[in-house]
Amino acid sequence: MLEVKNLKKIFNAGTINEKVALDDVSLTLSEGDFVTLIGGNGAGKSTLLNCIAGVHMVDEGQILIDGKDVTRIPEHKRAAYLGRVFQDPMMGTAANMGIEENLALSYRRGKNRTLKWGISNKERDVYKELLSTLDLGLENRLSDKVGLLSGGQRQALTLLMATLIKPKLLLLDEHTAALDPKTAEKVLKLTDKIVEEGKLTTLMVTHNMRDAINHGNRLIMMSNGKIILDITGEEKRNLTVESLLERFGKVSGEEFANDRALLS
Amino acid sequence: MLNIILGAVSLGLIWAIMTIGVYITYRILGIADLTVEGTLAMGAAIAANSISNGTNPYLATLLALLGGLAAGLATGLLHTKLRIPALLSGILTMIALYSINLRIMGRANISLLNRKTVYTPFQNIFEKYNLSTVIYPVIAVGLITVMIIVCFLYWFFGTEIGCAIRATGNNPNMVRAQGINTNTMVIVGLVFSNGLVAISGSLYAQSQNFADIQMGQGSIVIGLASVIIGEVLFGKRNFFSRLIALVLGAITYRIIIALVLMMGMPANDLKLFTALTVAIALALPMFGEYLNTIKNSFRRRNNA
Missing domain, CATH: 1.20.5 (Single alpha-helices involved in coiled-coils or other helix-helix interfaces)
Incomplete structure (x- = not known):
């Protein structure tokens, strides 16, 4: 479903701030894979996601989605294949527009925008039904501005928007990191449900080891722009935080020095 | 007194068209577009030049509209394709338009006295009823134009493209993630906005019976003032009431100006x-x- 070949991305090349964010990264996701991507600050997780989404153009390498080479395709055209949820709850929705207007925008992802009405009555019924599955009472607030919603509600809505049209690949960029623990858990539960029901191929970045272990069927760890661990199947199911830390130490020869990942 | 107020209303209606244009860029797209200073004069210049060459005044206004659309396109391309900051793109087009407007007119001003304007047919009607042929025709044309534009924009910003433009001003990252080319949306917004401003300039020149190269000077501030007055005084519940509020804001601004002038403030201030x-x-x-x-x-x- 997703094939990433020898990706290289250098920020501020040739300056004193030069940073190799992706160093020859290759990765293949099969259809239906739910991959959690973990790593410390600056490991290159978000850069990898942004390169796949087309926010950054890569310096070298190739990105194929469902066999189609998208390496040089601009972000807004790539969006036809991708569903995205961001770390910042403000990022995924238009705050000054209504809930239904936001949903209508994503209901047309990958289609040409025309002079037809931006939202139809038939759609409203669909949105109502989908929103009621979130169990947040949003189905009765269709025309409320999204800016009135809490961070958790906005992330749940963004998740719904990202999967309204089934994406070939769902990209979740630390989408629970800005939420309080209880809300984060709810959103993660919802994520599991949506991914499972839609059989979505998913790449979820997280800095929380427990979340990375408890979700998905495959775990990838990045460090210094490289993939250093790739754990699947039985091995992934038996993983614990301790064993993961131990394996990280063996592979990288250093301690996993990231309080955020350990404490949360 | 009544005539002063009515005169202000007639001017306000013409400037309301410009105010709606400023609203599209300033509020919907979140860009302060200075192109309008040049576009207003351009609308006046194109209309005055075509009319004095014998063109039908309605056709002349249409030509002014086309000129405005082109000016908006220029700023849009400078901003999105060449990645020049929006404010600077507007200034560049505005400065360029100064020379272009001089070329269109061939001199710094054109008189339209005794020429047929868009108001002439209405003047004939009001003349029959012994009403002022200076104020009422302008109010009539202004009202009709404003109504058409308000209805058109209300429809347009409810369409898929219109929604995409509104969202672009709100959160461009999100809009790109929904598969929309934000650059195109910014360009469309700028094009529409400047088209409206040019119509406003054309109607203004015809109501004043002359076009002048300086006509646009300070127009962006007048537009902003009208937008803000409209929003503060007349609320902003839904999109339709916002558009109406903008029109009322532009009229209120003109009435305020008429009143302070009447109270003895020097026009130079x-x-x-x-x-x-x-x-x-x-x-x-x-x-x-x-x-x-x-x-x-x-x-x-x-x-x-």
Whole structure:
């Protein structure tokens, strides 16, 4: 479903701030894979996601989605294949527009925008039904501005928007990191449900080891722009935080020095 | 007195078209587009030049509209394709338009006295009823044009493309993630906005019976003042009421100006007056916060 070949991305090349964010990264996701991507600050997780989404153009390498080479395709055209949820709850929705207007925008992802009405009555019924599955009472607030919603509600809505049209690949960029623990858990539960029901191929970045272990069927760890661990199947199911830390130490020869990942 | 107010209303209706244009860029796209200073004069220049060459005044206004659309396109391309900051792109087009407008007119001003304008047919009607042929025709044409534009924009911003433009001004990252080319949306917004401003300029020149190269000077501030007055005084519940509020804002602005002039303010001080009004209006939210902190600190002191 997703094939990433020898990706290289250098920020501020040739300056004193030069940073190799992706160093020859290759990765293949099969259809239906739910991959959690973990790593410390600056490991290159978000850069990898942004390169796949087309926010950054890569310096070298190739990105194929469902066999189609998208390496040089601009972000807004790539969006036809991708569903995205961001770390910042403000990022995924238009705050000054209504809930239904936001949903209508994503209901047309990958289609040409025309002079037809931006939202139809038939759609409203669909949105109502989908929103009621979130169990947040949003189905009765269709025309409320999204800016009135809490961070958790906005992330749940963004998740719904990202999967309204089934994406070939769902990209979740630390989408629970800005939420309080209880809300984060709810959103993660919802994520599991949506991914499972839609059989979505998913790449979820997280800095929380427990979340990375408890979700998905495959775990990838990045460090210094490289993939250093790739754990699947039985091995992934038996993983614990301790064993993961131990394996990280063996592979990288250093301690996993990231309080955020350990404490949360 | 009534005539002064009605005169202000007629001017306000013409400038309401320009105000709606400024609203599209300033509020919907979040860009302060200075192109309008050149576009207003361009609308006036194209209309005056074509009319004095014998063109039908309605066709001349249509030509002015096309010129405005082109000016918006120029700024849009500078901003999105060449990645020049929006403010600077607007300034560049505005400066370029100064020379272009001079070329269109061939001189610094054109008189339209005794020429047929868009108001002429209406003047004939009002003449029959012994009503002022200066004010009422302008009000009639202004009202019709404003109504058409308000209805058109209400429809347009409800369409898929219109929604995409509104969202682009709100959160471009999200819009790109929904598969929309934000550059195109910004360009469309700028094109529409400047088209409206050019119509406004064309109607303004015809109502004043002349076009002048300086006509656009300070128009962005007048537009902003009208937008803010409209929003503060006439609310912003839904999109339709917002559009109406903009029209009322533009009229109110003209009435205020007419009144201060009547009270004896020298006309030369007008631009200073307008600039100060806008500065104060834009600063109001900050004053509000400041007042709140003072109030709260008093309350705390009283409670202690």
